[in-house]
Amino acid sequence: MPDVVSTRTVLPAGGGAYALPSLTLGIFLNDQPGHRLAHGSSQAAHRPLSKNQGWILPAGSEGLCEYDAELEFVSVSLSHTLLEEFGIGRSFEFEAVVGALDPLLLSLSLSADSFEGNGALYRDTMQRALAAQLIQSVKPLPAWNAGIEDARLRRVLDHIHDNLAKDLSLTAMAELAAMSSTHFSKAFKKALGQSPLQYVIKARLERASVLLKTTQLSVAEVAWRCGYQDLSRFGQHFKRLYGATPAVFRSG
Structure with missing residues (x-):
């Protein structure tokens, strides 16, 4: 892609999901008092924006944008190649900017x-001026140390193991870590080598294996206590990890 891609768009009232492969800035060209935004989650919060206000979101951002009136906006995306000239890698994370720019x-x-x-000379000069000013306008997020001793990671792991029977939420985990859901998912996988979902599934099945061997609870009750409402799905996941159905595992 070119180093800087600028587009002007008019959309009808409504909105929907978004996914941004590149670091992107958006500027509203008309007032949107009913604007709602979710960054890294599916729960949109009311974030009213006026003309010439907008947002800056990192590469890989996903979420939901909703508005009650026709929306006219400019979006400006910066290539990874351009950002690398300023020492910014593909994994660069920063606190999302929403509001005045x-x-x-x-x-x-x-x-x-x-x-x-x-x-070409004018283009290259102005593109780099834009990139430099954008980088100065955002606040880098602190790196999540990969060690298990990181206090934020420990809070999340404690939350998971204390609530295995409940409907665990990625958003809630990210809030405990004081991160966006997108940043949290990347940091969690970097720290533990697996996604939050993979970790939760394994933790639930490990607890299930203990309950099957040490209690007389029915397989259905074990599944329920480990966060599975669907007994068939529980059996499939269990067999994939342990090579046997829950009933065979218990009797073996």
Whole structure:
């Protein structure tokens, strides 16, 4: 992709899910008092935005954007190649910006679609000025140390093991770690070598194996106590990990 891609879009009232492969800035060109945004989750929160306000979201961001009136906006995406010139790698994470934008960044972003028409030197200079100003406008998130001693990770793991029978939420885990859901999922996998979902499934099945060997609870009751409402799914997951059905495992 080009180093900077600028697009102007008009959308009818409504909204929906979004997924951003590149670091992207959005600027609303009309007021949206009913705007709602979810970043890294499916629960949208009311985030009213006025004309010339917007958001900056890291590469890989997913979520939901909703609005009650026709929306006109500009989006500006920066390539990984351009960001690497400033020492910013693909895994660069920062606190999402939603609301007022830096005035110089706003001006550069609104004029980004004109960079191409004034010669290569002008284009390259202005694109790098935009990238530099954007990077200065965001707050990098602290790295999650991969060690199990990290207090945030320990809080999440304690929460998981204390609530294996409940409907565990990625959003709740991310909040305990003080991260967005997207950043949390990446950091969790980096720290433990598996996604939160994979970790929870294994923890539930390990607890189930103990209950099957040490109690007289029925297989259905064990499944329920380990967070499975679907007995068939419990059996499939259990056999995949232990090579036997719960009943055979208990009798073996």
